[in-house]
Amino acid sequence: MIQNSVSDDVKDKDECYATVDKIRRMDPNVPGTYVDLSANDQANTTINVPIKVKIPISSFLLFYNLKWFPEWMGKICIEIYPSYKNLVICPVVDPAGSFTYNTNVTGTVKGLLQAVTTFHLGFHNINETFPGIILSSGTTLNAHATTGVLKNITFSASDQECDHIQIRTAQYMLQADVYDAIAQRYMQKPLVFPIQTIESKDFTTALQAAGNPVDTAMTVALKHCDAAFTVFRKNIHTTTCFENPNIKEVTFNINGKYYPREHIDTLDDVRSRNLTLDALNTNRSLTTQIPKDLHTSIQPYTVIQTAGNPSADNTTVALTASNIYTDGDRSNYMLGIPFADSDDFMGGISTANATIQIQMTGTRPSSGYNTAVSFGQPTMIITQDCLLKIWGFKSSTRKQIEITHETIEQIALTV
Numbered sequence: 576m577i578q579n580s581v582s583d584d585v586k587d588k589d590e591c592y593a594t595v596d597k598i599r600r601m602d603p604n605v606p607g608t609y610v611d612l613s614a615n616d617q618a619n620t621t622i623n624v625p626i627k628v629k630i631p632i633s634s635f636l637l638f639y640n641l642k643w644f645p646e647w648m649g650k651i652c653i654e655i656y657p658s659y660k661n662l663v664i665c666p667v668v669d670p671a672g673s674f675t676y677n678t679n680v681t682g683t684v685k686g687l688l689q690a691v692t693t694f695h696l697g698f699h700n701i702n703e704t705f706p707g708i709i710l711s712s713g714t715t716l717n718a719h720a721t722t723g724v725l726k727n728i729t730f731s732a733s734d735q736e737c738d739h740i741q742i743r744t745a746q747y748m749l750q751a752d753v754y755d756a757i758a759q760r761y762m763q764k765p766l767v768f769p770i771q772t773i774e775s776k777d778f779t780t781a782l783q784a785a786g787n788p789v790d791t792a793m794t795v796a797l798k799h800c801d802a803a804f805t806v807f808r809k810n811i812h813t814t815t816c817f818e819n820p821n822i823k824e825v826t827f828n829i830n831g832k833y834y835p836r837e838h839i840d841t842l843d844d845v846r847s848r849n850l851t852l853d854a855l856n857t858n859r860s861l862t863t864q865i866p867k868d869l870h871t872s873i874q875p876y877t878v879i880q881t882a883g884n885p886s887a888d889n890t891t892v893a894l895t896a897s898n899i900y901t902d903g904d905r906s907n908y909m910l911g912i913p914f915a916d917s918d919d920f921m922g923g924i925s926t927a928n929a930t931i932q933i934q935m936t937g938t939r940p941s942s943g944y945n946t947a948v949s950f951g952q953p954t955m956i957i958t959q960d961c962l963l964k965i966w967g968f969k970s971s972t973r974k975q976i977e978i979t980h981e982t983i984e985q986i987a988l989t990v
Contacts, residue, residue, distance in 0.1 A: 579855060583867050591631055594868060595697055595904045598665050627919060630655060647758040649975040659732040661814050662701040670696060670902035688900045691725060693945055697904030702812040704729045731880045761967035768963040769920055775956045782820060782950040786941035789822055791953065792934040798980040799921040799960040802854035804909045808951045816906035819875060821945045824935040827912060830926055834912050841910060842944060848873050854911030873905035919981060927951045
């Protein structure tokens with residue numbers, strides 16, 4: 576979510592973000608490590624890879640507007656669990672390069688992208704199997720290979736070690752009388768911040784194979800829900816890299832109401848793209864740039880109409896459609912559905928019942944992009960508006976810091 580809310584220009588200059596373009600030019604300002612495997616021609620080789628990680632605290636939704644946190648507000652605990660399961664692999668391959676593959680068939684990387692649609696140069700999760708360019712003499716991915724074959728590769732990890740953990744925070748000093756006056760102020764009424772929570776939940780069943788209908792459901796409670804984003808995992812190793820599953824006539828039945836109002840396709844459909852950008856609140860924005868990797872993940876190819884060769888002058892020829900696949904990232908796909916029809920805070924949908932059922936239906940075509948790929952249970956990511964309340968002292972009847980779905984008017988009536 577944070578990745579898609581930051582413009583490409585910012586990500587290009589920030590060491591906390593990695594993009595395909597930065598990796599291809601081997602930009603040092605990426606949160607990862609470049610590993611040259613050209614000398615490694617043996618399978619099942621163990622390599623210890625050091626990775627430096629920087630976590631900007633300001634990127635947490637809780638601290639986006641909460642810049643100052645005095646002692647009388649209590650204590651906020653940030654728990655961070657580094658995990659190798661969230662690591663990603665990205666090949667450093669020039670899409671303009673050429674090489675010989677599969678018994679001396681000479682071609683380009685871009686040509687291979689068109690011939691093998693499951694092959695792409697974007698990100699893959701650790702422990703996932705994906706097609707890659709391999710040296711003919713061994714089993715190593717080589718970014719600069721001129722002779723090789725296309726085979727399935729798996730970069731696996733099973734252990735990690737974290738050390739040199741540091742946190743750096745700034746302290747703001749107030750005069751004692753100002754400090755005491757602010758604390759006294761919020762003993763009678765809470766300090767209130769508008770925030771947004773993010774919750775994820777899996778659907779109950781996996782997507783069926785190509786040529787079969789999609790019908791899966793889950794139960795969830797919604798309170799002031801602005802938008803929902805559905806991502807499609809291939810297996811248990813898919814944690815951050817999600818591809819377009821190619822589903823036709825998608826719709827969500829939420830407590831008896833259909834979202835969107837008409838069926839949409841995840842591919843070749845400007846309506847689904849428009850809904851996703853609306854859900855991200857970036858559609859037709861003059862100040863926000865749509866990330867390039869989101870563009871190429873929503874629509875991984877361009878449809879080209881080619882005119883046939885006429886047999887004579889003044890004749891009619893038919894057009895033949897073909898797909899030109901992108902050499903960009905395809906691992907950043909999500910299907911967004913907006914629920915708020917305005918910019919009003921807490922303007923999304925809420926359900927009166929404790930939980931409701933959300934049902935997703937559609938159809939997977941029998942042929943086309945990603946129809947040969949198996950997908951597991953989809954996951955829905957739900958964003959909900961709520962309020963953060965902070966009191967000036969701790970009480971036995973309530974928490975000093977709490978998140979509530981009450982409105983401002985409801986809070987005013989209780990204090």
